Amino acid sequence: MMNYTFASATILLVLITDPIGNIPVFANALKHVAPQRRAKVILREISIAFLLLLTFMFVGEGFLRVMNLSDLSLQIGGGVILFLIALRMVFPPPEAQETEQLVEPLIVPLAIPAIAGPSALATVLLLVSQQPERRMEWVAALCVTMAISAVVLVSAERIQRLIGSRLTTAVERLMGLVLVSVAIEMMLRGAKTFVLQLMHP
16 A cells, blocks of 8 residues: 655646646637636636545545445556556657637536546545545645646646746656656555465455
8 A cells, every 4th residue: 555645645636637738738628718718717627627536535435335446456447547647648649630619618628537537536536545534634635736737727828938838848748757657656566465465365
């Protein structure tokens, strides 16, 4: 089992929700929204993502029991998802031609999956399932993460002008490298626990 602190859980959640990487996603989705309304839309989508992740923090254990899933399978599965997400951050796929979205986005694709994607949902489930007694600490870490996302995404245009697209891409790939290491650590710890359970049933 990985023992997270408040700081390490916050960093992990920031890496997974990836506000820097979401800058171009939000910029594309909001380009047909009036400039004076964009901040309100961003804050609304972040609030929706926050409520979904918060719900998973409180109902996650019941969900695992209903689905008959163990903490170990969640840890290994979460590690695999994180690894795949991290690879996309380090080696982004070629940009596909996206259909123009002329209406204001609601929930999809900004709240889900840009912020509250499968990896974020798996991570909050993992945090709570491994250390349920620290649930309020994980809620606080999620609050800090959403606040960071809000600041970054509301300031996205200024950030892009200030640091440029190349530096934004470099930061994104650096975050991906860190997340690869976290994902591998999760899978290794899960595999070690699985082997120990086989040896000492």
